[in-house]
Amino acid sequence: MFTSIKTSRTNKDIVTDLSRKFNLGAENIIARIALTYSLSKDRLLSLTDIADSQGKEYSKNVLFGNNLPYYIGLICVKYGLYKTDKDIPKYIKLHIDDGLQLMNKELQDNPNLNGYDYLIDKITNGLEDIIC
Numbered sequence: 001m002f003t004s005i006k007t008s009r010t011n012k013d014i015v016t017d018l019s020r021k022f023n024l025g026a027e028n029i030i031a032r033i034a035l036t037y038s039l040s041k042d043r044l045l046s047l048t049d050i051a052d053s054q055g056k057e058y059s060k061n062v063l064f065g066n067n068l069p070y071y072i073g074l075i076c077v078k079y080g081l082y083k084t085d086k087d088i089p090k091y092i093k094l095h096i097d098d099g100l101q102l103m104n105k106e107l108q109d110n111p112n113l114n115g116y117d118y119l120i121d122k123i124t125n126g127l128e129d130i131i132c
């Protein structure tokens with residue numbers, strides 16, 4: 001299906017900055033968080049808005065490890081696609097780029113934010129949305 005995903009040129013520096021600031025591990029962890037954060041939003045993104053692919057490159061094994069089927073499943077459920085759809089890698093890229101932009105904006109709005117507080121806040125808000 002695909003062997004790697006590349007962020008946009010703009011997000012190449014953003015993923016590095018977020019990784020350093022949040023101190024949650026390697027850059028692929030931030031990319032996974034960005035992907036799932038973007039997917040958690042109540043909106044669909046358009047493939048016509050896909051950005052360039054001149055940024056950070058992640059092999060599918062580094063990005064997803066053994067969990068690739070779950071991430072593909074998230075995309076399929078969100079967009080009503082079958083697991084072999086040719087556009088799945090584009091949606092993954094689109095949501096990684098979108099999530100990095102969202103996370104970067106939040107960090108700019110709150111420069112004292114750290115990685116663990118950020119994650120706990122997102123988890124808490126997500127649980128509150130489910131319960132309410």
